[in-house]
């Protein structure tokens with residue numbers, strides 16, 4: 001698949017490059033600074049991708065990049081959600097521009113495009129309640145508005161999926177292709193965190209579910225490489241099982 005990748009100079013974006021290549025995709029990296037990207041990547045990797053300069057807040061430029069390079073899928077890891085509920089970053093503006101660019105390119109090209117975006121675990125529901133985890137941990141709330149934007153799209157507009165990890169750490173600084181797919185796989189579930197450890201503590205008034213969510217948090221730490229591998233593998237297998245879904249993930253080996 002030919003994939004337009006936004007945020008390729010970032011933590012997960014830079015891991016997505018070797019992961020996508022390992023899964024036989026062609027990569028068009030859409031970045032603000034091609035020189036920054038070049039300095040990050042091993043030359044052997046950089047020479048396998050195409051680089052387009054552009055801003056992720058520019059929906060017309062995103063649309064143009066998709067159409068000019070005949071991309072069939074977009075992966076966006078551009079922008080970072082603001083941590084505190086009262087602070088604002090540029091993610092909402094970027095997110096809207098990406099969604100609009102992908103929508104418009106699909107409409108003009110006559111083909112619905114596949115889109116993977118980054119979310120956070122807070123958009124997932126506390127299992128069995130239908131209530132978003134962010135109610136109990138009100139951080140990174142911009143992801144909630146982003147998910148609301150996706151779910152409000154008319155049917156057959158964009159085949160989107162949102163990866164919703166808790167937090168991600170680097171497994172390695174090595175961005176080469178060699179070990180790109182050698183990761184412990186993830187278990188995934190739509191809408192909720194998979195394999196949640198529930199506890200009677202949840203019944204403690206006011207703070208119960210927050211305590212249980214805090215007890216679970218560590219279990220949902222994954223690596224940037226695992227997240228990248230999950231997205232790249234899903235695009236390769238083409239089953240579309242995560243389309244229209246916010247996807248919770250956990251390492252297969254986690255108890």
Ligand SMILES: NC(=O)c1ccc[n+]([C@@H]2O[C@H](COP(=O)([O-])OP(=O)(O)OC[C@H]3O[C@@H](n4cnc5c(N)ncnc54)[C@H](OP(=O)(O)O)[C@@H]3O)[C@@H](O)[C@H]2O)c1
Nearest residue numbers: 007008009010011012032055056078079080081118167168
């Ligand atoms: N890291 C985690 O543990 C974690 C966990 C859960 C969810 N997430 C979510 O995953 C996403 C990516 O996280 P990350 O840690 O990979 O972030 P990051 O390392 O800060 O990367 C952000 C990327 O966005 C790019 N960007 C920002 N503004 C842009 C613009 N106007 N035009 C083009 N590119 C722009 C940056 O490019 P420049 O290099 O040019 O600045 C960079 O490549 C975020 O939404 C985050 O909330 C992250």
